[in-house]
Every structure is written in structure tokens, then in C-alpha cells.
Amino acid sequence: xxxxxxxxxxxxxxxxxxxxxxxxxxxxxxxxxxxxxxxxxxxxxxxxxxxxxxxxxxxxxxxxxxxxxxxxxxxxxxxxxxxxxxxxxxxxxxxxxxxxxxxxxxxxxxxxxxxxxxxxxxxxxxxxxxxxxxxxxxxxxxxxxxxxxxxxxxxxxxxxxxxxxxxxxxxxxxxxxxxxxxxxxxxxxxxxxxxxxxxxxxxxxxxxxxxxxxxxxxxxxxxxxxxxxxxxxxxxxxxxxxxxxxxxxxxxxxxxxxxxxxxxxxxxxxxxxxxxxxxxxxxxxxxxxxxxxxxxxxxxxxxxxxxxxxxxxxxxxxxxxxxxxxxxxxxxxxxxxxxxxxxxxxxxxxxxxxxxxxxxxxxxxxxxxxxxxxxxxxxxxxxxxxxxxxxxxxxxxxxxxxxxxxxxxxxxxxxxxxxxxxxxxxxxxxxxxxxxxxxxxxxxxxxxxxxxxxxxxxxxxxxxxxxxxxxxxxxxxxxxxxxxxxxxxxxxxxxxxxxxxxxxxxxxxxxx
Amino acid sequence: xxxxxxxxxxxxxxxxxxxxxxxxxxxxxxxxxxxxxxxxxxxxxxxxxxxxxxxxxxxxxxxxxxxxxxxxxxxxxxxxxxxxxxxxxxxxxxxxxxxxxxxxxxxxxxxxxxxxxxxxxxxxxxxxxxxxxxxxxxxxxxxxxxxxxxxxxxxxxxxxxxxxxxxxxxxxxxxxxxxxxxxxxxxxxxxxxxxxxxxxxxxxx
Numbered sequence: 001x002x003x004x005x006x007x008x009x010x011x012x013x014x015x016x017x018x019x020x021x022x023x024x025x026x027x028x029x030x031x032x033x034x035x036x037x038x039x040x041x042x043x044x045x046x047x048x049x050x051x052x053x054x055x056x057x058x059x060x061x062x063x064x065x066x067x068x069x070x071x072x073x074x075x076x077x078x079x080x081x082x083x084x085x086x087x088x089x090x091x092x093x094x095x096x097x098x099x100x101x102x103x104x105x106x107x108x109x110x111x112x113x114x115x116x117x118x119x120x121x122x123x124x125x126x127x128x129x130x131x132x133x134x135x136x137x138x139x140x141x142x143x144x145x146x147x148x149x150x151x152x153x154x155x156x157x158x159x160x161x162x163x164x165x166x167x168x169x170x171x172x173x174x175x176x177x178x179x180x181x182x183x184x185x186x187x188x189x190x191x192x193x194x195x196x197x198x199x200x201x202x203x204x205x206x207x208x209x210x211x212x213x214x215x216x217x218x219x220x221x222x223x224x225x226x227x228x229x230x231x232x233x234x235x236x237x238x239x240x241x242x243x244x245x246x247x248x249x250x251x252x253x254x255x256x257x258x259x260x261x262x263x264x265x266x267x268x269x270x271x272x273x274x275x276x277x278x279x280x281x282x283x284x285x286x287x288x289x290x291x292x293x294x295x296x297x298x299x300x301x302x303x304x305x306x307x308x309x310x311x312x313x314x315x316x317x318x319x320x321x322x323x324x325x326x327x328x329x330x331x332x333x334x335x336x337x338x339x340x341x342x343x344x345x346x347x348x349x350x351x352x353x354x355x356x357x358x359x360x361x362x363x364x365x366x367x368x369x370x371x372x373x374x375x376x377x378x379x380x381x382x383x384x385x386x387x388x389x390x391x392x393x394x395x396x397x398x399x400x401x402x403x404x405x406x407x408x409x410x411x412x413x414x415x416x417x418x419x420x421x422x423x424x425x426x427x428x429x430x431x432x433x434x435x436x437x438x439x440x441x442x443x444x445x446x447x448x449x450x451x452x453x454x455x456x457x458x459x460x461x462x463x464x465x466x467x468x469x470x471x472x473x474x475x476x477x478x479x480x481x482x483x484x485x486x487x488x489x490x491x492x493x494x495x496x497x498x499x500x501x502x503x504x505x506x507x508x509x510x511x512x
Numbered sequence: 513x514x515x516x517x518x519x520x521x522x523x524x525x526x527x528x529x530x531x532x533x534x535x536x537x538x539x540x541x542x543x544x545x546x547x548x549x550x551x552x553x554x555x556x557x558x559x560x561x562x563x564x565x566x567x568x569x570x571x572x573x574x575x576x577x578x579x580x581x582x583x584x585x586x587x588x589x590x591x592x593x594x595x596x597x598x599x600x601x602x603x604x605x606x607x608x609x610x611x612x613x614x615x616x617x618x619x620x621x622x623x624x625x626x627x628x629x630x631x632x633x634x635x636x637x638x639x640x641x642x643x644x645x646x647x648x649x650x651x652x653x654x655x656x657x658x659x660x661x662x663x664x665x666x667x668x669x670x671x672x673x674x675x676x677x678x679x680x681x682x683x684x685x686x687x688x689x690x691x692x693x694x695x696x697x698x699x700x701x702x703x704x705x706x707x708x709x710x711x712x713x714x715x716x717x
Binding site: 007023037038039042164166170171172173174175176178180181184185187188191192195196199203206207210223226227228229230231232233234235236237238239240241244245248249251252255259263338459460463467468469470471472476488 | 521525543544545546547548549563564565566567568569571573574577579582584585588602603606607615616617619620621622624626629633637638639640642644646647649650651653654656657658660661663664665666667668670673676677678679680681682712
């Protein structure tokens with residue numbers, strides 16, 4: 001069949017062919033560029049999984065990531081067989097890299113859920129270009145996060161004590177502790193995120209199944225597509241369930257980082273015991289997560305040729321969110337200082353002055369400059385839409401947010417109530433190796449996902465195209481076929497859309 | 513209107529398939545507008561065992577097909593409340609009770625006295641109750657959705673059809689099943705052709 005009548009960006013005043021970042025309130029900016037047929041979207045996304053060989057860069061990145069996974073495996077085993085003494089922990093600083101990494105990775109995950117759930121509830125259609133791999137990022141980040149509390153308990157073989165499992169000692173977890181809330185929060189978060197991701201992927205796995213030529217692909221994609229056949233009676237319940245999942249994930253994601261912040265806020269350590277922590281942690285999580293999404297999206301769209309689906313407008317929007325959440329984080333930093341002074345609590349005041357000017361002053365100022373100062377560049381549109389600059393700025397944010405968690409955890413512990421017990425934390429090579437290894441694990445999982453699964457929500461992207469709307473002007477233009485058996489007058493749609501059932505696509509460009 | 517093309521279809525024209533072996537008749541459309549207009553007429557013609565198949569959810573098609581709203585949210589609410597209750601009972605039993613119950617094995621609760629707080633410290637129990645509410649709601653939303661949809665189902669007459677492969681790509685289908693009381697192979701086939709379908713094809717069961 002010939003192509004649909006075009007509604008190309010050229011037809012829209014204010015948009016150029018490959019730049020959809022212009023703001024024109026009268027026109028909805030196109031989210032899919034240079035494509036006007038559904039089949040083009042399918043091909044564009046599926047070619048990544050269907051190509052015989054991924055690009056060379058994929059192999060390079062995969063080799064490095066896999067090497068780091070090996071390092072992680074070595075470090076974790078060394079830790080388990082030797083004891084947590086192989087880390088640089090000391091008496092006041094009993095949490096350091098382990099919990100820093102845990103909070104960092106949980107935070108990374110939050111952007112994925114924000115994109116998939118909160119932007120869905122707000123009907124932000126641009127989410128469809130990025131939600132799938134942002135959700136994948138969430139899941140892999142939570143896997144990395146879950147690793148750290150698991151191994152930092154010391155006697156790893158007793159980690160099952162975290163769960164309320166009937167046992168011969170008649171012993172139960174202590175449910176009044178935020179650490180146990182964490183187990184439930186992160187466990188639920190992982191499960192729900194995974195289910196959300198998988199449910200969203202079922203129609204796209206069906207697409208891959210239907211296009212697959214090899215037996216193995218047909219079987220594997222077919223198995224997980226669950227026999228999806230696009231029935232509208234199925235879509236009806238599917239959309240309800242998806243909406244419910246979004247509505248459930250929204251409070252969930254806010255609760256998860258709040259509970260993580262309770263690990264600190266519920267204790268009495270100066271610098272931790274503050275009420276601002278839950279919202280501050282959530283904002284920081286979204287901030288760091290979006291930076292990670294941009295960090296991943298920029299190379300991925302380049303490498304796999306997805307620039308028409310993950311457009312500059314998507315990146316521009318994400319950079320705006322980074323700017324907003326960066327300002328929130330900056331507000332939280334200053335408010336913490338203000339409250340420390342205003343509370344009149346001696347230890348609290350000391351904790352904050354010590355953070356900025358004590359033995360970890362460098363960590364604090366890395367944090368402030370990376371999280372508050374440099375993101376301000378995103379006020380400029382030229383910077384928000386420049387690929388190299390945004391990539392660099394987002395890397396900087398990733399670094400800054402890692403340091404934020406380090407600053408909160410280590411500076412508060414290293415100099416607590418008793419000056420006689422003060423100490424300085426220095427990481428060992430095992431600390432470093434485990435941290436790098438976690439990045440390797442994340443990278444490995446993410447690269448495998450890019451290679452074998454639909455990286456973009458195909459069905460959802462199609463639904464955001466103007467052609468997906470049955471009342472789109474291009475469908476009403478032709479009257480030359482007439483319609484045959486139409487003795488019954490349809491009752492619901494506009495007469496325009498119904499004048500020519502079935503005539504739609506074969507005409508040329510149309511006058512509305 | 514496109515007629516049946518034997519090259520793309522393993523099935524042959526019209527009434528040659530005995531009714532017993534006929535799953536239904538499938539009409540192909542190339543755009544959502546045509547599908548929706550046709551769906552409206554199929555509904556008005558009084559068919560009950562029929563369905564539209566689309567690569568993405570087409571908005572307004574539910575009304576065109578006359579699909580009733582699913583009761584899924586109500587069931588999910590029930591599951592959520594079950595989660596809340598389980599969350600409370602779990603914590604009250606393990607941290608505040610001293611009796612034994614049978615749960616696969618005999619288990620005994622253990623009253624934890626922590627810094628003089630009450631045994632049933634409801635505010636401290638809320639996070640876990642909340643998480644279990646979300647967990648059960650989310651799992652049941654997905655589980656019940658697939659259950660009602662009859663999925664997973666890996667073998668289906670439609671999945672064996674070559675033409676139908678493009679339903680997950682860029683084609684839109686209406687399928688009227690042979691078990692519909694108003695189904696009559698040749699007449700239904702003509703009816704679908706008259707709706708402006710690009711192709712009409714018998715689907716073998």
C-alpha cells in the first residue's frame with residue numbers, strides 16, 4: 001500500500017524537519033520524526049534486536065562491563081570469605097561505600113519509575129520514547145542496589161534473617177526498624193517495577209515474535225509474549241491494568257526513597273536526624289536518575305539509530321527536569337544549613353560546618369558544584385539541546401550525586417558526638433573494586449537488554465503518532481470509494497471520519 | 513475491494529471449509545479510522561463473538577465495539593486491602609503476640625519490647641503495611657488482567673495465520689468467530705467485504 005497522507009513536520013509551522021524542540025503552543029510538537037507509517041516505527045526499533053551483529057562499540061562496552069563484573073565477583077567473594085574488614089570501615093564509620101552505593105543505585109532507579117508512572121498519569125506523551133529503557137535502567141539499578149545491603153551484613157549466609165521466615169529459633173525481624181522497612185520497600189519496588197516493565201513489553205515482544213525468522217527467536221519471544229494477539233478486548237483490560245500500575249507505582253516510588261532516607265533520619269546522628277530527608281532524597285533520586293537516563297540515551301540513540309524516536313525534544317525535556325530537580329536539591333542543601341543554625345542544636349551546627357569545612361570539605365564542594373552549580377547551565381536552550389554538553393553535564397551530575405550520598409553518610413559518622421572516637425575513612429581497593437564492579441553489572445545487564453529486547457515501547461510510540469487517531473484529518477479526506485453496506489448509521493464518530501471507511505491510506509496528501 | 517488471494521492464504525475461498533473446522537472470518541484494514549467505522553457496523557449488526565485486533569490501543573474503539581468497562585479495579589482494590597490486612601497481622605503477630613499458629617509449621621509470635629514503645633506500634637507498622645498493599649495490588653492487577661484475557665495462551669488459530677502476523681506491526685483486523693449465532697460463512701464474508709476491508713480471509717480452527 002502507498003504511504004499515508006503526510007502530516008510531516010514541514011506541514012507544521014514552527015518545526016523543521018529534524019528539530020522538534022521549537023515551542024509553538026498552537027501545534028503539538030511531533031514526537032516521531034521522519035516517519036509517517038506505523039511499520040517504519042516497528043522496523044526502526046526491531047532492527048536492533050534483529051540485526052545479525054550489534055555495532056562494534058557494543059562489543060567494546062560489553063567486554064569492559066563483563067570484565068568489571070568479574071572484578072565484582074572477585075571482590076564480593078573476597079569479602080565473604082574474609083570479612084567486612086577488607087573494606088576501609090572503622091569504628092565510627094561503619095557505613096561508607098556500601099551504603100553510599102546502595103542509596104546511589106536506588107536513586108538512579110527512581111527516574112525510570114517517574115517516567116513510566118508519573119509522566120503517564122500526567123499524560124506526557126513524550127515519555128513513550130524513553131520509558132522502556134528507563135524502566136530497564138530502574139530494574140538493573142535496583143539489582144545493583146540490592147547487592148550492597150546484602151553483602152554488608154557481614155555474615156551473608158544469615159541474610160535470610162531479614163525476612164519474616166518461620167525458623168527454629170522462634171526469632172522474628174524487628175518491624176519497628178527502618179532497616180526492615182527498607183527490605184519491604186526495596187523488595188516491593190523491584191517486584192512492581194519488574195512487573196510494570198514486563199507488562200509494558202508484552203505487546204512488543206509479540207511484535208518481535210511475529211517478525212522473528214529463526215526458531216530460537218520465535219520460541220523465546222513467543223514464550224514471553226504470552227500469546228498476545230492485540231485483541232481490543234485484551235487491550236481494554238490491559239490499559240486499565242497499566243493505569244492501575246502507574247497509579248500504584250507513583251506513591252510507591254515516593255515511599256521507597258523516603259524509607260531509604262528513614263534509615264538515616266530516624267537515627268539520632270547529627271546531620272542525619274532531619275525531617276527534610278524524605279522529600280530531599282526523592283528529589284535527589286529523580287535528579288540523579290534523569291541524569292543517568294540521558295547518559296544512557298545519548299549513546300544508545302546514536303549507536304542503534306534511534307534518533308527519530310528519542311528526539312532532541314525528549315532530551316531537552318529531560319534536561320529541564322534535571323534543572324528543576326537540581327534546583328530542589330540546591331534548596332535542600334541550603335535549607336539543611338539554615339535549620340542547623342536555626343535549631344540552635346550544637347551538634348547539628350557542628351555537623352554542617354564540619355561537612356563544608358572539615359576533613360571532607362572537598363567531597364562537599366564536589367557535591368555542590370556538580371549538583372547545584374553546573375546544572376544551572378541548563379537554563380540555556382542551546383546547552384539543553386547540545387548533545388556533547390548535555391552528556392558531559394549529566395556525567396557530572398552522576399558524580400555529584402554519588403558524592404552527595406558519600407557526604408551525608410561518611411561526614412556525619414566520622415565526626416559524631418565524641419571527639420575521642422573521630423576517625424577518617426579511606427576506601428580500600430576492595431571498596432573501589434566493588435563500586436566499579438556494580439557499574440559493570442549495570443552495564444552488562446543494560447547492554448544485553450539493548451541487544452535482545454525492544455528498547456523502545458513500539459506500541460506506545462505508535463499510539464502517540466497523529467496517524468493513530470481515527471479522527472486524524474488525513475483519514476477523512478477521500479470520498480472516492482464510497483461505502484457499500486452502510487445501511488446502518490454509525491452513531492459515535494464524526495461524520496468526517498466515517499464518510500469513507502477503508503479508503504484511508506491510498507490517497508496522496510490531503511486538504512483537511 | 514481486495515478479494516482472497518490464494519498465494520498469501522493457506523485457506524481457500526468461501527464455503528469450502530466445513531463449519532466445524534472454521535474458526536472465523538478475518539477482515540484486514542490498513543488504518544484505525546477504517547477499522548473503527550467497520551467495528552461500529554459489526555456491533556450494530558448484532559454480532560457477539562467478534563473482536564478487533566490492533567497493533568496499539570485505538571482510542572474510541574471500546575465504545576465502537578460496545579465493550580463494557582472491566583471490573584478489574586474493584587478486584588485490585590480488594591487485593592490491596594488484603595495486603596494491608598496481611599501487613600498488619602504479620603507485624604502484630606511477629607512483634608507483639610505470644611501465641612502460636614500453624615502456618616506450614618507451628619510458629620510462635622515474639623513480643624518485642626523496644627525502648628518502651630507499645631507492642632502494637634501502629635505508626636511504625638505503616639510502612640510495611642503500605643508496601644504490602646502496593647505489592648498485592650500491583651501483582652493482582654497484572655495477574656487478573658492476564659487471567660481475564662485468557663493469557664498466556666500460546667496456541668491460537670489466529671496466531672497460525674500468515675496474514676495476521678502484521679497485527680503487531682501495522683495492520684488492523686476484525687475477526688468474527690464461527691460460533692456467533694449470526695455467523696454464516698458466505699454472508700458474513702460478504703458483510704465484511706462490504707465494510708471496506710482490504711482483504712477478507714477464512715481462518716481455520
